Amino acid sequence: METTIFHVFRNTPLGREILLQSLYFCQQTSSSIAVYIPQHVRFLMYYENDVVQVDLDQSYLTDPETAKEHAIELALSMDVEPRFITPKNFTASTLPDIPVDFDFMCCPRSISDLSTKISLGHIGPKVRRIINSARFPILMPSALFKEWESIIVFFGGSDNSIKALKLGLRLSQITGVPLDMFTYSGGGGTQKNKEHFVEVLREAGLEDIVCGNEDQNAKVREWYFFDGGKFEHNLYRVPHNALAVLGAYGHGVVKDVLFGSTMEMIQTILPNTLLIAGPNYVVPHP
Structure with a gap:
């Protein structure tokens, strides 16, 4: 369709x-x-x-x-x-x-x-x-036209990041370009280990797609996982020619919509073209 x-x-x-x-x-x-x-x-x-x-x-x-x-x-x-x-x-x-x-x-x-x-x-x-x-x-989009040669999904374990991952997987399948993931496990004593995020993927039925197993190759090329350093510094690892896919959630009164701090930092620092799935984004049926 x-x-x-x-x-x-x-x-x-x-x-x-x-x-x-x-x-x-x-x-x-x-x-x-x-x-x-x-x-x-x-x-x-x-x-x-x-x-x-x-x-x-x-x-x-x-x-x-x-x-x-x-x-x-x-x-x-x-x-x-x-x-x-x-x-x-x-x-x-x-x-x-x-x-x-x-x-x-x-x-x-x-x-x-x-x-x-x-x-x-x-x-x-x-x-x-x-x-x-x-x-x-x-x-x-970014200010100047630039072709993207990969897709990178920002995955933080929330429901919205699951939707963003499904969107990234769908686009990767349609376009044939490789798909990567970016996860920052938190700072200030709130770090979660990688197994926590794998469990989130498992509950969403996406573990094999991301991590692969003996019977199924993963559809994610690379998982950029950071459990230290500053988030904004780690953004340097995002490929310059990638389409960045992320989920956003709205809160506050409707006339003054705010988004999560992670998204705010991404859109402030990252010059890549972004594809943003908001809180009302509906994932199409396969």
């Missing part, structure tokens, strides 16, 4: 790089792409438990006469046939409703700040709301 990634196109050099990464994701995963070229700086996304109003910055309306032409040109250069979304419903005359029946969505770290204000360590509040509400993963 074909999957679809949703992309809001910004007709700027930064927007070009981000669209190229969505198109590369399509190439790798045999997905289609649904492109929205905004004519207004706001739109609504109706999720099951939340309504997110996305406020774009003015750069998303740059040179509308050439936006579609540029998007088509980029898509065809990557052998992807784009589908363009034209909103049918409007909550207000300048507030279109955008469907949410996609399998993935591409979001830069911020979609409502000028690109000159976007830093590696800043995820805008609207993007946080989308991650927290969406039933699909969010592709958060």
Whole structure:
């Protein structure tokens, strides 16, 4: 069954790089792409438990006469046939409703700040709301297009990291690129040994897939396991050309979504393209 990634196109050099990464994701995963070229700086996304109003910055309306032409040109250069979304419903005359029946969505770290204000360590509040509400993963690309040659899943033993691991396994199977895992066992007297994480995998029915046994080869190439050092220092071991997959959980009031400290540090330090499975992500049936 074909999957679809949703992309809001910004007709700027930064927007070009981000669209190229969505198109590369399509190439790798045999997905289609649904492109929205905004004519207004706001739109609504109706999720099951939340309504997110996305406020774009003015750069998303740059040179509308050439936006579609540029998007088509980029898509065809990557052998992807784009589908363009034209909103049918409007909550207000300048507030279109955008469907949410996609399998993935591409979001830069911020979609409502000028690109000159976007830093590696800043995820805008609207993007946080989308991650927290969406039933699909969010592709958060790096600033420059870069092909990824492996997938690395951050695994901390939580339910969300199990979902992220299943997502990584699925993508590795589809794309054929190798899959690695990254685990930091904690610090400050809270360390857990590797057997603890193996037990978590065992309970989830994933031990053989990750660790392998005499009858089954593991589907994880390497497990980067750290039981010492600072987490942020260990991130240096993450391959520079890997797609990083991680789970996020939301807490706090919905207007101020926060995420776990581990994810915050990853997105602050790691320049890799991220694929984030939020708390409402639903793992597809095999």
